[in-house]
Amino acid sequence: MRISARTDYAVRAMAELAAVPGTPLTAEQLSARQDIPVRFLFEVLRDLRLAHLVRSVRGPRGGYVLADAAEKISLASVIRAVDGPLAKVRDLSLSSLQYPGAAAALPDVWRAVRASLRQVLETTTCADLAQGELPDIVRHRAQEYSAQGRRLG
Template sequence: MRISAKVDYAVRAMAELAAARPGDLVRAEDVAAAQDIPVAFLLTILNDLKSAHLVRGHRGRGGGYSLARPSAEITVADVARAIEGPLARIRDVGLRDLSYTGPATALLDVWMAVRTSLRSVLENVTLADLVDGHLPPAITAMATEYRTKEHHRGRTTPLAGQDD
């Protein structure tokens, strides 16, 4: 599975907004600088997030952006869906509309498991979790398992294309 730069930037931008004091507005330029995101790309992302009712934009001299809901009520999955739609798309077809035959029949169950796995992570991590640096225990356990496996493979970080 691939997480696009747009989704990565969107989650990082939302974390910046979540870290702001309640009621404060954050300028797009400040978010872009803090997270090293191109401003023009960030403005497109913020527009998508506004359309999804995850952020509010405030115009004017003291304008900026703020979360539309408390950070504890916005999940990483909410942000990803606002930017790219369903979490796991298979050929841009809904899983209900897929069917396979012969030796590939069980593949539908694999795709269902992939979607369930993504949901189990992304729907259980909120912006508040990110900002606080305290992820749910199940998520921390998965990350620890990943690090352990990478360590046993002799790598401290995954190599490009070898992120399995």
Template structure:
């Protein structure tokens, strides 16, 4: 899975909105806090609005707010809104995917990858980010992380 800049910016912007549930935030303020190019952020916020994850508020005190409570929006929701499915193999459904010969077990690997991603991304909400309290599963997997793939458990 590759996290695009667009998705990274979207999640960071949504985390800022989750941290300010009582008032709209201006795109310029979000951009400044997260070091996101403001022009790009306007495009991202427009896509999030179209996906009904954020709402825009007009007027001098306007800006952007979450369209739902932060506990109801997962990281998976944001990623899907920005980039589509979490895991896909050549845009095919993973159920019924079959390979021959030595690659025959590979569809099970792809399904396991998708399941692992879903556990982490659907189990982590914007409320978790804003509160700084990640789910136990995320904390466990993050503490096991290493850049050396040969030693990853």
């Protein structure tokens, strides 16, 4: 999985909004807090608004707020809002994907990749991220990654 700048910026902006529930933050404030180019952030916020993940608040104290409780917004839904499916293979459906010969087992690898991504990204919420209290599966996978890096390093 390639994590695009759009995804990175969207998740970081959502974490900032989750850290101050109900308090509107302007795009400029979000940009400054996360060092995100403001022009790019406006595009990301538009996608998040269209996906009903944030809403805009008008007025002198306006800005953006989460459209739902941070505990109900998974990172997977944020990523889908700005970049589409979590994992795709040439825009084909994984459920019916088949390859001949030596690559016949490859669709199961792609399915396992998607399932692993979903396991992490659908169980982690914006609230988890903002509070720094990640689900056990995420902490364990991060520890595995660090341990592998030391072995490969």
